[in-house]
Amino acid sequence: MKLDIRRRMLLLALSGSILSFLALGLIIFFGVMSARDTVAERGRLLGASASNFVESFAEDQARRRLSAHVGEKARHIERELEHTRRDAEEIAQTMKLILAEKEKYLPRALPDPHTETVASGEPYLNMSRAVAAGGVDEEMRRTMGISGNIVDSLSPRSRFYTGVFVGSKDGWLIAADVTPDGGPAKFSEKFLDSYDPREMNWYKLAAAAGKTVFTELYTDTNGNRCITCATPFYDEGGFAGVVGVDCNAEEIYQQTADLEAFGKTSVKFVLSKNGEILFSTQKEGPLAVTDVPRDLRTSEEQSLALEASAMAAGKNDVSLVTIGGQQVYLAYAPMESLGWSFGSVISQEEVTYPARYARDNIQGQMKEFSEDFRSLLQQLTGVGVALLLLALVAIVSLSVKASSHFVRPILSLTEGVNDIAQGNLDRKLDLRTGDEIERLAECVNAMTGNLKTHIENLARVTADKERIKAELSVAQRIQAGMLPSVSPDFSGQTAFDLDAGMNPAKEVGGDFYDFYMLDENRLAVTVADVSGKGVPAALFMVVAKTMLQNSALAAKEGENLADVVARANDAISKNNDQMMFVTVFFGVLDLRTGVFDYVNAGHNPPLATSGGGPFAYLAVAGKPDKPLGVMEGLSFRQQSLTLAAGDALFFYTDGVTEAADEKAELYGEERLKAVLNREAAAMPSMKELIAAVRQDISAYVGEAEQSDDITMMGLRYLSAETK
Amino acid sequence: MDIKKEQNGTTLTMALSGRLDTVAAVDFEKELNASLDGVESLIFDCAELTYVASSGLRSFLMVQKRMNKQGKMVMRHVQDAVMEVLTMTGFDDLLQIEK
Structure with a gap:
């Protein structure tokens, strides 16, 4: 499992902080190390330069003192x-x-x-x-x-x-x-x-x-x-x-020599202008007075000889000479009245002692300082590490708190969203973090609100649909009620056998059939198909059916059917902006004679059987008439045929022949004729015939959806009847 | 049903293909309402039109009525099956059809 947000944030904060601290620590560490090295180096240089300075200063002072010393001696004797x-x-x-x-x-x-x-x-x-x-x-x-x-x-x-x-x-x-x-x-x-x-x-x-x-x-x-x-x-x-x-x-010499002892290793002597040592505190050695006079200017010690010449010449100086392999300082000053020179020799060691002392002292102090500094740095480092550890502990605890703090709104958000997911759409998330999470919560709230509205809309729409469905169901019953039923109107009827049925593709349909007695001898039948389906077609169907029936019932006996249909067409066509139209097969059977007058207004022709022969389409003579509703003032033609007893007619709408199976193959006229002829041999009732055709269509269509209204009507003339 | 339009000045040619049934008729009418402003000559190429339901007939009737006011409407290359419907319903008189 992957790390959750809280742990990731914690990790991020911790790693960032620790990295920063490490970087800072490294910088400080190297800075301190560098400072330590610099201080050590500087201290060494400072010590060296200070000790050098002090050494040379002390040496200079010693030389001055030496010079002053011999000058004073010489002056004293003078x-x-x-x-x-x-x-x-x-x-x-x-x-x-x-x-x-x-x-x-x-x-x-x-x-x-x-x-x-x-x-x-x-x-x-x-x-x-x-x-x-x-x-x-x-x-x-x-x-x-x-x-x-x-x-x-x-x-x-x-x-x-x-x-x-x-x-x-x-x-x-x-x-x-x-x-x-x-x-x-x-x-x-x-x-x-x-x-x-x-x-x-x-x-x-x-x-x-x-x-x-x-x-x-x-x-x-x-x-x-x-x-x-x-x-x-x-x-x-x-x-x-x-x-x-x-x-x-x-x-005199002794007195001066005792005046001030200068150094433990010093030798004081007086040199004559001939280079001869007249007096000396040294009893044996190159500067001692000898029984046999000798000239110091010719001494084997060359540096000494050189300075001896300067002494004899009455000069005044402090010089470093080598006597017996030892470096010594020789200071001398002239006594002009005698032509002598007072000399004083002191070991370099003694002269530079203060200088070395000073240098060693300074170096010692510098070393001490350096060690102090080093130990101070170590202490500082220790304190720094301790502080760093403390800070780390603080950071860890702060990070834990901070990440919890950051994650809390997310957890709260999760809980709220879960609640909403459980269906509590009234739940409002209230997060005041002021950041993206608050905006997310606002989005969730907005979404919940929209969801609620949507669900309410859906419920309303569903309710509307249900209502419409219910209304359509009522409309269907009304439409069904508008279509006549054979019984009880024609029960006991012996002159003809009639049956009809309409199956709308939707709840209500645009097809209709109709039959009624114009008088005791004449039966009017109608099969019609309104353009389109559904409610508009159903409404138009009501108009068409009513107009046609009105026109037919208003007709006088013997009036041409073409005029009846034309009158109905004019009424239907009025204010027909939607250009709805209806194909109509309208016929009137005279029960007395078997004469069947009809007008075919754009409808498909019916099938007819005569004398026990097979069903065949009624031939259309000339040009067919147009459907009703197309325009006013149309004229129609009345046609006529005479039925013998037992002859039958089968009217239908194109919903029958155009019923499609699952492969969109149409049922077709040949199948219709086949099923009719198959059934006709047994002289079934019209009710049985129509049921058989419906059965056959249903078998053919299978699971395919019904695409158009299916309307069928069968009429068999049985016998002439007179009342 | 598919409709392919080709406008050339005030002449609009619509090539129809497939079945013009009740559902297609709704779209067909919408398409016509959106296309006919300023059209003086409307030509339907029906070479690929295989079926016309009564709703489709009604659509043609409506557009013919409209085009009677602003110009003319012609149907061309009508297939036999469609022509049969047109003939049976007598619409061949109401619509201008060119073979």
């Missing part, structure tokens, strides 16, 4: 040396003032280290034996004494200073030395005897330069790595000597 320069120049200026105004000063005696103990920092005056041997004149002595006033300026102003001194062009030296232990200065005899400042490097440099200079780094007698700031001073006679300040460069 500042310290600048103080030293100012100190030296101030002393030189003081010397100049003292020497320019010798008269303002008293000579001042200073301890002689040869003979006296000199405390740390205490100024003393020394002269080598060679100078002393060269002779010390008054002027020189005086100058030395006056110069002794400089000692107030010689106190070491910085803890870096290991000695402050004035060397005269005359070879003497006024100095204040700071001992490492703070105890009395210990001079070797040889030193004191041989020391001539003019032979010293610092003296020569300043004298030659004529301005403040710094010496190269050197190791003093106490083992300190020192530099000396030397500046010339002048008297009225010009160049008068050199002021020198010894600085413990190591101390």
Whole structure:
């Protein structure tokens, strides 16, 4: 069995909804998947780009800091040396003032280290034996004494200073030395005897330069790595000597190096303009200070050598170099006053650590974000699937309800139509669905209404038919009653034997026969056939019969029958718009003589038997007369024959010879004559004869429908009769 | 009964075939009533007409009466059996028949 409408609608709604949901779900699923992938990809790219940015930013910052760091160190040392320069120049200026105004000063005696103990920092005056041997004149002595006033300026102003001194062009030296232990200065005899400042490097440099200079780094007698700031001073006679300040460069360097530790892996060093490493925090390795000076510019580490050249050239930079196979950052800044360069090396690892940290952090966060997002998506998917399932349940129940809702009117309609089919035509379907079903219900209502009307009409028509049938039945009886019957009129009649019968094809017919006595001796007979059948023919038959009888009864004895018929024709033809007509065989038998006068108005001739011979048609003499009713003023002919006792006449209408069997074959005149002759031998009564003919016709016709009225009349003349 | 009509101006030719009985006569009269307006010459070709009942005779009589007013009516090629009826009833005088 096929699915009913409710299930089909349910199936349709469900499949549509589920398909829609599936499509939507797929779209959302792929959208989410795509979003997830996009977010993951974007997150990866963002993380990569952010970490790259942060890395390079951090690296840049580190380089800046590194650069700033070394710059600060270099400047710090420069500042310290600048103080030293100012100190030296101030002393030189003081010397100049003292020497320019010798008269303002008293000579001042200073301890002689040869003979006296000199405390740390205490100024003393020394002269080598060679100078002393060269002779010390008054002027020189005086100058030395006056110069002794400089000692107030010689106190070491910085803890870096290991000695402050004035060397005269005359070879003497006024100095204040700071001992490492703070105890009395210990001079070797040889030193004191041989020391001539003019032979010293610092003296020569300043004298030659004529301005403040710094010496190269050197190791003093106490083992300190020192530099000396030397500046010339002048008297009225010009160049008068050199002021020198010894600085413990190591101390300065150490101080700066301690100022701010930068990185755990850092190495700080100072490079001279000759590429020699002067100081270094590295004790062993390519950047360590070596006993034998070496030029870093020629180092085997090529990138280091390259940067060393830049350092020696007084440049300022931060570069990535390779030392011992390790990438390190080298930052350097120049100290212009010394021609040195301060360098700091820090491992790349340490520099980029913040950058990597930042990158790893970002990547970690991105990964976390990605995982969060993924788990969020999973949750969302779960919720989505749950919602989808809920929606499906809702759809199923809604669809079930909806399909029931849709089908309800159809079921109602079906029930109503069934009711109507059971015959309840008063049932009205009342469906207010507003759709095709409501229209269908309206159509059913309209159909039911029409059906009811139709049935009522049918009933009425049937009733009408019944009524007409009943009326026709009455009419048939009336018509039958209009046709005369032999008894009782002619009972006991001996002069003739007469019988007649009419069988209409329909209830009433257009044929008729008639017989009546015109007077005691004359018998009038009529056989007639009205054109057409049924009620019109029957009505016309009444008219024709009445007119003909009237005309015949009105005739005087001896009047020609032709005139009687013509008179009847004129009456019938009047107002005969329908052109009805009737063929008439009208005859009058004189019982006294056996003379039979007749008029044949368009009727088929009768059969006659005479003297026991066979039946034969009455010959038609001349032209036949026309039927009655065709037109007024027609004339007719009277004919005549004489019957002997026993002679008979058989009148009929064409319904007899034209009775058709089932094959539409006509009964015919020959069959009629045959049956008549067969029966005639036994001299039957007319009643028997007619019954026999009717029987024969009936046998011939069989089941075929009677198509025309059948009328027969038989007349036998028995004997002359006189009253 | 079959009726074949052929109109040529005011001349109408009707070829009749089969049996002109009571039932056919009703249709025949209807057909005639619908066709005869303006016809001045009506010709019945009766070559195929095998039988005429009294109703048919009446129909011919009616149409003859009408055509007497507006022109003429002729029956042609009438078969012997039909002619016999016409003769017996004397209608051969009332209708114009051409052999």
